[in-house]
Amino acid sequence: MLNPLAQELNERLEDSVAGALLSEEGLRMYFPKGIIAQSEEAKKGASKANGTIGMTIIDGKPAILPSVQKSVPSLDARSLVAYAPTAGQKEFRTVWQKQIIDKNPLLKTKKISLPVVVPGLTAGISYIADLFIDEKKPLVAPDPSWDNYALITEARRGAELHRFNFFNGKKIDMAALENAVKKEAAACSSVRLLLNFPQNPSGYSPTKSEVVEICRIIRETASDGVKLLIICDDAYFGLNYENDIEEQSLFAHIADIHENVLAVKIDGPTKEDFAWGFRCGFVTFASKNFSDEHCDALVKKLMGVIRSSVSCSATPSQSLLMQSYTDPENEAQKIAFRKILEARYRAVRSFVDSHKSNAIETLPFNSGYFMSFRLNGIDAETLRKKLLSEKGIGTISIDSRTLRVAFSSIDEDKIESVYTDIYDTADGMYRAL
Numbered sequence: 001m002l003n004p005l006a007q008e009l010n011e012r013l014e015d016s017v018a019g020a021l022l023s024e025e026g027l028r029m030y031f032p033k034g035i036i037a038q039s040e041e042a043k044k045g046a047s048k049a050n051g052t053i054g055m056t057i058i059d060g061k062p063a064i065l066p067s068v069q070k071s072v073p074s075l076d077a078r079s080l081v082a083y084a085p086t087a088g089q090k091e092f093r094t095v096w097q098k099q100i101i102d103k104n105p106l107l108k109t110k111k112i113s114l115p116v117v118v119p120g121l122t123a124g125i126s127y128i129a130d131l132f133i134d135e136k137k138p139l140v141a142p143d144p145s146w147d148n149y150a151l152i153t154e155a156r157r158g159a160e161l162h163r164f165n166f167f168n169g170k171k172i173d174m175a176a177l178e179n180a181v182k183k184e185a186a187a188c189s190s191v192r193l194l195l196n197f198p199q200n201p202s203g204y205s206p207t208k209s210e211v212v213e214i215c216r217i218i219r220e221t222a223s224d225g226v227k228l229l230i231i232c233d234d235a236y237f238g239l240n241y242e243n244d245i246e247e248q249s250l251f252a253h254i255a256d257i258h259e260n261v262l263a264v265k266i267d268g269p270t271k272e273d274f275a276w277g278f279r280c281g282f283v284t285f286a287s288k289n290f291s292d293e294h295c296d297a298l299v300k301k302l303m304g305v306i307r308s309s310v311s312c313s314a315t316p317s318q319s320l321l322m323q324s325y326t327d328p329e330n331e332a333q334k335i336a337f338r339k340i341l342e343a344r345y346r347a348v349r350s351f352v353d354s355h356k357s358n359a360i361e362t363l364p365f366n367s368g369y370f371m372s373f374r375l376n377g378i379d380a381e382t383l384r385k386k387l388l389s390e391k392g393i394g395t396i397s398i399d400s401r402t403l404r405v406a407f408s409s410i411d412e413d414k415i416e417s418v419y420t421d422i423y424d425t426a427d428g429m430y431r432a433l
């Protein structure tokens with residue numbers, strides 16, 4: 001039996017692409033008119049006393065241990081230890097929405113939801129999977145891609161992850177992407193596709209013409225009457241090192257591409273603001289002809305997922321980030337860090353462009369934190385172990401033929417020596433085959 005509030009949200013979403021794409025859990029989800037909603041109401045009306053929320057309030061302020069307060073003197077108790085709203089601090093959400101639009105000018109004339117705060121991008125992906133993916137509703141994603149997509153889709157949601165070959169030479173394998181979308185549409189009559197740029201593990205972002213092609217595939221499929229959920233994992237947004245890369249998120253291109261497309265942007269301060277452990281991310285929705293009613297109903301579904309799992313995201317992270325955005329030096333500081341990453345990219349690029357190996361070959365890379373090697377006949381896990389035990393170098397074996405190196409975490413002056421060791425070790429293994 002569906003809760004009447006879930007029923008109400010489903011009715012509001014019924015005539016929209018979101019309603020047609022929801023998973024079984026998505027259909028069941030609702031945001032209760034319970035403690036949180038009632039205490040939000042009381043915030044406005046309770047002039048005598050607010051006895052709604054489970055916090056210790058002294059003289060109108062949340063109690064805070066002086067031993068906690070002294071570490072963060074510039075933030076008051078409310079900004080540190082009070083609960084944050086389920087969907088995040090309103091001001092923080094508004095500022096992030098403005099930042100998304102500033103970074104993606106195409107969105108200036110398009111409608112997007114107010115971003116919802118989640119405890120990190122992983123949580124955002126997982127929550128969207130809760131709402132839209134289940135045993136009968138698989139996810140399509142590139143091969144290779146971030147290993148957490150498989151964990152979330154297969155282990156957590158009990159759903160299938162359908163992978164498609166991501167590269168054809170130095171370009172995205174558009175034929176494989178198009179076939180995967182068509183196959184999915186034929187089998188399920190709807191498609192749930194996750195694309196992540198700059199990509200983990202390859203470090204690839206599409207060129208302007210590749211984005212045009214991706215949009216064509218999405219538009220044509222939608223025009224055939226197929227409903228599509230396109231999840232844009234923008235974790236590494238803004239870390240572009242080559243001129244031909246499309247600077248704006250795919251989300252900005254597809255936000256109003258067709259009424260049969262629901263676009264979801266998952267992004268956040270994790271990498272963009274160099275705040276990995278803050279556990280702070282955002283989920284933003286967009287779809288052509290999406291009304292405020294649709295947006296609100298979908299956000300309520302997401303709030304239900306948040307309320308039923310973590311209840312709300314951490315307050316200090318939101319407050320500290322908000323404060324950092326008001327600092328006039330904030331942007332210049334981020335640019336300086338991005339330059340350090342770019343210099344590492346250039347060092348890696350110049351090394352791999354001037355070295356040949358029969359054992360390893362780079363996958364296309366032009367952005368982000370990583371680059372990966374495709375291995376020829378040698379095993380990635382064996383190479384990884386050898387590099388660790390013999391050279392003291394840590395890398396990741398993504399699968400048996402793919403080795404990922406996070407140049408984001410290797411100082412520029414070590415890159416030459418680290419990559420020399422990687423090539424020497426791989427070539428040694430190849431010779432011994």
Ligand SMILES: Cc1ncc(COP(=O)(O)O)c(C=O)c1O
Binds near residue numbers: 121235
């Ligand atoms: C592609 C991709 N998406 C999402 C994330 C996770 O971000 P967060 O730490 O905010 O959960 C990562 C982090 O490694 C990532 O590589």
